[in-house]
Amino acid sequence: MKTAMLRRFTLAAVLVLGACGGGGGGAPGAGSDAKWFTYERAEDYPGVAQIGGLKITMADGIELSASVALPADADGNPAEGPFPVILTQTGYNKSIPAIPASNDYLVKRGYAHLSVDVRGTGLSQGQWEAFGETEQADYLAVIDWASKQAWSNGSVGTWGASFMAITQLYTAAHQHPAHKAVFAIVPMADGYRDIVFSGGQTNIGFIPLWMGLVTALGVLPVEPDPVAPVTMLEHLSSALLNFQVPVILQSALGVGGYNYDGEFWRTRSPIEQADRIRIPTFIVGGLNDIFQRGEPLLYEAISRNTTTKLLIGPWQHLDGASGAGLPRDGVPPLNNLALMWFDQYLRGLDVGAASVPNVTQYYYGAERYATTTDWPHPQARAERWYLRGDGALSREPPAAGEGGRVVLQQPANGICSTSTSQWTAGLLGLVPLPCFDSNNLNENPLFEITYSTEPMAEDYVVNGPIQADLHISTTALDAGVLVRVTEVSPDGNSRELTNGILTASLRQVDPARSRYLDGQMIQPWHPFTEASREPVGMNTIVHLPVEVFPSSFVIKQGYRLRVTVGASDFPHGLPPVVDLVDQLVGVMTVHSDAEHPSSIVVPVVPRSALPAD
Incomplete structure (x- = not known):
């Protein structure tokens, strides 16, 4: 019990403090008779081979740190590819074991999983600016690189929670032809209204902790790298002088323009680009998530143009990241849902992903899940x-x-x-x-x-x-x-x-x-x-x-x-x-x-x- 609680607390400190359909207007979706089913298939491979030390060079010469998990035999020898690729771009240092930046469940079922530290975080060079324009441009370069590697078959899906969900939406907005599907768990929509300045007031419960966490994880030398000390120093000086500390202080004081909505926050709001997403998108949210407001709005915007599903559980951010309590009321665990989604849209298998309910929400009071065809509820x-x-x-x-x-x-x-x-x-x-x-x-x-x-x-x-x-x-x-x-x-x-x-x-x-x-x-x-x-x-x-x-x-x-x-x-x-x-x-x-x-x-x-x- 104590071990489980400690593990959950550790995951909270990493994932939680870190951040934020088919139906609706014009995209094909499931009807009112849609039902959940559990999709599963056996492992294709018994092992996972972790290959680290990869470098992806951006247009300005900055190198991003990456690693890839490949299907392997029981001794850990990589299987011969190529494979469809799952991409996760994170700000929480992919090299820290407690961070779920790679999914072995999917890898053992025949996917390569590429994990990348975004600019200025983890072991990547540069300065972090929290989903700024330069970082968003990097997402396009990364998915292009991923589609051309020897272990890649050219089809890429994206997966991950919180920060790793937000990067997916920006990546999808680039409309790279290799990007085939999104599985975004507890993502943010509107940086200003969802989380940082709800109601025009500074969220001091989450934002300082989040920025502090990204900073702390960016100065941990957890993987041998001869330039790591220089990179860590660059991260720290950037946090103190250029971004994290100045933004927090100016926001708290109400100076520098950060306390009003404007170009700075709109750039950092995926909802502003959601109408550019044209690939199948699965969104997981929580009734008391930090991004509670924006998750259904993302579904609503994206579902106008592509097959989209929305699952909202009885979760705060930590539990939402893992889909705690599933399966329940017929709703499968998140790993099964992700496998179904990627098998359908990366492998091209007809597994019925489009036919599951468009919107599934937990209801407090009834203490159960219920499905409907759209959000907002058509009968409201x-x-x-x-x-x-x-x-x-x-x-x-x-x-x-x-x-x-x-x-x-x-x-x-x-x-x-x-x-x-x-x-x-x-x-x-x-x-x-x-x-x-x-x-x-x-x-x-x-x-x-x-x-x-x-x-x-x-x-x-x-x-x-x-x-x-x-x-x-x-x-x-x-x-x-x-x-x-x-x-x-x-x-x-x-x-x-x-x-x-x-x-x-x-x-x-x-x-x-x-x-x-x-x-x-x-x-x-x-x-x-x-x-x-x-x-x-x-x-x-x-x-x-x-x-x-x-x-x-x-x-x-x-x-x-x-x-x-x-x-x-x-x-x-x-x-x-x-x-x-x-x-x-x-x-x-x-x-x-x-x-x-x-x-x-x-x-x-x-x-x-x-x-x-």
Whole structure:
């Protein structure tokens, strides 16, 4: 037990702190009767031969470090190729044994697996700039090189989790003819909105740890290399002077332009290039992953042009990377899914990959997986619930003169919550604290006010993005707003399902990029630019459309749906210093009257959309 926990913790430190269909508009996909099946075949080879020390030279002379795992006999002698190739490009140092940069399960079934340290990481030369333009150009050079090696048959698929999933999407956008399939596990979509500055606030729970991890792994000499000391020194000096430390400090302070969305973050957002992906793509996500927001958006964008599948499990980032708990409800383990995907699209075998369900999601509350034909759910309809002055959550709008409720503005609410576990990628969740599974501790009325329905008369099923429309005022100059959605069991336990945060002065919405359902905005798109900032002012009532990240859950009969509103969600969000001074001391009022009806709109689907228990 202790050994397993230690291994899981080590994997967390490496994978977790490291990062982020077939159906939809025009691509062929599976119908409503699609079913899961487990695809398996025996090993073709009993062994794996690891060949290290490979160098791939980029256009500017920088050398990337690479290694390849080849099918082998029982003594480790490489088999005669060529083979279809699986490519993984990583920032976590492929030479560290704990990092899953190569998949022996696939290699033993006849694939060569090439692992490459991206520029400025691991044993590769150069300076790291986190998915910048130069690094993205390298991805194209690497896949071209991979397609021409003696052990390669010219067909390349990409595989991996987190950082290694993000690199796949950029690689696919290059449209290299050798690239045939993508299997992206817990990838990021929008660098700004998904993870770094959700709601316009700095994510200090994940980003410093991630950049610190990439830096630390880039100075470990784990493989003999005569130029390794020079490379390690280059990595360290770049981190301290050029990228990691300057970006973190300037983001925290709110200077240098990093705290606003712009070209820097758009370059580092795969969703901006998703419409260029034309090869079959499998996306794995998690209901509480750090990239919870973006994974279904990637599916939606890519599925317009190619066969695409989406699997979302009950996972935070660490468990999502491994597909923890599978097989379950007919959904196979991730290795079986990857084998099916690559056998179909790299080997050209007719194994039925296109016929599996387009979208498979876990539902909290029902505690099971269910399938559908697309995302957003085709049967979803918008339903609005009003936050009432007496703490009720009601379908009835508030009356004239109905009172508001107040909450103190302080920056450290939620320090022990499901959100904290999520935004440290599941790492802190390994510590068995009750507050990671229950939100009751945070629902102190001074810091987080609650609005609850009556017990549900029947199961209430929600699937998709959620929007809170709040009318607030503050005695400060600005405010940060947290909205949590929870389920409340008959014994009173409040379990967080999803949440959203927003800086009030960054509330402006671009209607053209926002999502609507039944004529109601249900997923606001905020520009988060300096030009879009709108003053709040003291004691002035303003309307905040808060994006609450998409989820799928059932509020069971006898349970209650609850919405909580607070002024902070630390460490998920902390305003940059220039904003924090305007929010730090104050009292925020959530208004609930006929003229200022605060509410939440949710996408409801029929109970029949889920399998019968």
